[in-house]
Amino acid sequence: MTYVVTVAMAPPQGAPELDALRREGVVFLLRKGFDSLEAVEGPDGMEVDLLDDVIAAHPGGALLKLFVDAPALEFAEDAAREVVTELMERTEALSDWRLTRCAVELNSELLQESLDAADGPDAPPSDPAERARRHAAGTTPAPPDSPGHSESQAMRKRLRELAPSLTAFTLEAFGHDESAPECEVGREAAEIAAGAVVYAIDLLVDELFTDLAALEDDGPTVARSNATFMILDDLPPHLADAYTVLFTRRLTVTAITLTGRLTRPPFDHPTCLAEELLLKSLLNQAEVTADLYSLLSDEVAQALETFATTLHPPTPPRPATPEDPDTWFTPYTPVSPVHPYAANENEETVVELPE
Known part of the structure; x- marks a missing residue:
């Protein structure tokens, strides 16, 4: 399953807003860090594939979109959190930065592709309202990667x-x-x-x-x-x-x-x-x-x-x-x-x- 993990980062509280030059520097450092990655390790040593990433900086910090192929939502989130935390720790200029958000989003197109790829009698219907009706009626068991x-x-x-x-x-x-x-x-x-x-x-x-x-x-x-x-x-x-x-x-x-x-x-x-x-x-x-x-x-x-x-x-x-x-x-x-x-x-x- 492909998950889109949004990771927001911010400098220490009280730090001044990032000017254009510092924003460029933050993007450069993060890009350099991601390019050096050979693999992303999830919980219990499970390898998680990082398919793509987008990095942007703004006056208040940085925003990352990580496209992660993982067996479950929590694996995608945990792997993204671990890799970004590690990048900050080993990058001196970002070592005092903090993670303010790390959450999975499901892009509508990627979600539909995943649903279309499913088959068999237990595959969920593509219509969200129908999935909700089945869930309420108890006819479809909760998928293993659904939030607890x-x-x-x-x-x-x-x-x-x-x-x-x-x-x-x-x-x-x-x-x-x-x-x-x-x-x-x-x-x-x-x-x-x-x-x-x-x-x-x-x-x-x-x-x-x-x-x-x-x-x-x-x-x-x-x-x-x-x-x-x-x-x-x-x-x-x-x-x-x-x-x-x-x-x-x-x-x-x-x-x-x-x-x-x-x-x-x-x-x-x-x-x-x-x-x-x-x-x-x-x-x-x-x-x-x-x-x-x-x-x-x-x-x-x-x-x-x-x-x-x-x-x-x-x-x-x-x-x-x-x-x-x-x-x-x-x-x-x-x-x-x-x-x-x-x-x-x-x-x-x-x-x-x-x-």
């Missing part, structure tokens, strides 16, 4: 605590109505769904920054790059030669603006096609997160479906996705403008300032 009960309960608590952060929406947007005793979506399910959306915001933005760093390092476009991308690879593949560094920057700014509006009422509707595509990715991340931690019950699936309808109310059908990705940032109406940076499609304006 304590991990699932911890995530349940965390998602419910995150739910109030989605301040642009009440739980009614997820199908819960306190005044209706027979409501199909209970409060807990609605809170789990809302928290999963908030949790997915971090994943979406992190993955876009990671994609941007990978494309800057191995561009100039997705079509001409050998890198692995988390979000860009989910966009229409026949347009991959148009996914440039500038396009990815515009998409990242759009994602930050969009997700910020989700936490600041009121949220009206997506302002452009790019926002619609990002919302689709966000909701998919939320569903995968709930499913990964065995929290995607019928009610949670219904809550996420109701929320998707809230975000995308019925409208007159629009034409198919335009063949020019630059037009994805064109606002639908004059009263719903996109971010000025995202609206700028002129490559020549993105230049380095003179020293």
